[in-house]
Amino acid sequence: MSTQFSARTSAPFRYDIVGSFLRPEHLKQARLDFAQSKITEEQLTAIEDDCIQDLVEKEIQAGLLSVTDGEFRRSYWHLDFMWGFDGIEHIEMEHGYFFHGEETRADSARVCGKIRFSSHPFIKHYEFLRDTVNGRALTRQTIPAPAQFFAELVRGENEDRLNAVYPDREELYQDLTAAYQNFILALYDAGCRNLQLDDCTWGMLCDQGFWKNMAGDSYSPESLQKLYLRLNNLAVENLPADLTVNTHVCRGNYHSTWATSGGYGPVAEVLFGSENVQAYYLEFDDDRSGDFEPLSKVSDNKLVVLGLITSKHPQLENEDQIIARIHEASHYVPLDRLCLSPQCGFASTEEGNILTEQEQWDKIRLVKRIAEKVWG
Secondary structure: OOHHHHOOOOOOOOEOOOOOOOOOHHHHHHHHHHHOOOOOHHHHHHHHHHHHHHHHHHHHHOOOOEEOOOOOOOOEOOHHHHHOOEEEEEEEOOOOOEEOOEEOOOEEEEEEEEEEOOOOHHHHHHHHHHHHHOOOOEEOEEEEOHHHHHHHHOOOOHHHHHHHHOOOHHHHHHHHHHHHHHHHHHHHHOOOOEEEEEEOHHHHHOOHHHHHHHHOOOOOHHHHHHHHHHHHHHHOOOOOOOOEEEEEEOOOOEOOEOOOOOOOHHHHHHHHHHOOOOEEEEEOOOHHHOOOHHHHHOOOOOEEEEEEEOOOOOOOOOHHHHHHHHHHHOOOOOHHHEEEEEOOOOOOEOOOOOOOHHHHHHHHHHHHHHHHHHHO
């Protein structure tokens, strides 16, 4: 393994993950039991704790250098985080998100007051992960990007309430990014040194039909790119120098289905050239993601994690084909700045993708095996 990466103390690593893992069946049952008032919140938390401790041991045994809590305390990869802020309420809309051949549950996050950070359950969640790992690996916190938060607030009928609370959009932008900053600094104080911003908004902009469904006809792709970039960069400006901030970009991941299609070309210059992150975890597991040419826009010495192994299906990829694709990508980003991971998490929502836990770990072992062949 190259000197640059063998000495790294922050993600990404040569073989890596995106964040979420399949929920054990007894954890799913416990969440259902809690929703039906069959068990207490304390009992649910105890079950979550046990499941996370078991997951961490499996991650470390698999050789992962960066571990997460699998998002086991969440129902969604993004909404649970949004619900943790003052001024945000949990609602159900008429429809969920429309994925390829499937509609998600209809939960959403809507403004009900000014957005503020006073406390947030994710801080305590991180502290439990930190203590469980106990220095044996890097602990990573994943949260939705500010752009993703904004996209939810203007989704469908949510925008009417947003306009009532924030007739001045500039006030919204300042409040939203300040809430993020305060959360991130509290997370930093809890010991976090690796933050990942999960962000499907850029994937939406690669698919003309989908961004209109999410943001409406009043927004142009060009104006949204500028706004998404501004929100994301404002949230991470002037953070401590030893806090690594990376981002993950995909096109939706729900029960082995997807939401959008299209290569990164339309957003490459803005996303890859100007977003202030150290690395991009990118979806490249099938033809929907386009080719590697947009990677030529990746600026400076940023790193790229190639999501060439799908988390959506159990079949293992051909190692030689994946190695060939890594070398193809190196025509645009030097090999020493590339890494490998699944294209997304295994369970962006608690439903999870359609594969078994054993097949999930087989995928991770495949990522590690290929990375060791490519980089040594």
